[in-house]
Amino acid sequence: MNPDVNYKSYVNETGLFIDNWQNPETVSAYDDVMKFSNCTDVTVSGVLIMGGREDCIDAVRGSNYFFTDLSLVPLWNGVTIKGSIENATFKNISFETTGKDYCIELGQFDNYWTPGRKPTRGVKLENVHSVSGAKVTVRVWDAEMPTIINSPSVVVKKIPKFIWYPYFLFRRWQIKKN
Numbered sequence: 001m002n003p004d005v006n007y008k009s010y011v012n013e014t015g016l017f018i019d020n021w022q023n024p025e026t027v028s029a030y031d032d033v034m035k036f037s038n039c040t041d042v043t044v045s046g047v048l049i050m051g052g053r054e055d056c057i058d059a060v061r062g063s064n065y066f067f068t069d070l071s072l073v074p075l076w077n078g079v080t081i082k083g084s085i086e087n088a089t090f091k092n093i094s095f096e097t098t099g100k101d102y103c104i105e106l107g108q109f110d111n112y113w114t115p116g117r118k119p120t121r122g123v124k125l126e127n128v129h130s131v132s133g134a135k136v137t138v139r140v141w142d143a144e145m146p147t148i149i150n151s152p153s154v155v156v157k158k159i160p161k162f163i164w165y166p167y168f169l170f171r172r173w174q175i176k177k178n
Helices: 161-177
Strands: 008-011 032-045 047-048 055-073 079-084 086-097 104-106 120-131 134-142 147-149 154-158
Touching: 032 047, 055 104, 104 120, 134 147
Parallel strands: 008 032, 032 055, 055 079, 055 086, 079 104, 086 120, 104 134, 120 147, 134 154
Antiparallel strands: 047 055
């Protein structure tokens, strides 16, 4: 399995504030355009984020992520929040296009997953919509259900534990084997 190629990665950052952003010229050259790993107290505000082959934004581990007043243009899918993240807020988010499979994914498998780890939790979606009026699909794996405020086009699809848990065990076995 090849490692992801991300446009801009932030690792172990604390107190990060992004309000000025330049997308890559060729978004399809990257898996994720904006990647966070184990960051704390992150704010991304008032920018347009184009999507790569996977996501516009991908965050794994950490806490207190705040995304506000964003326009997202997924090439494939929109946002992935995983890795037992605690507290992630999406406020005033406009999807210029919607994802092929989902717009927001919570608690998907990550390379740090272990049985018994806390789920992704404390996710809030407020005023999240698509420009076209299409449904904004939120797929929930190993995560608590998000709090949804003033987002009538948001549709949550919960993946049952009896499906995701064996899949996660298999993926963990694959990683440990390699």
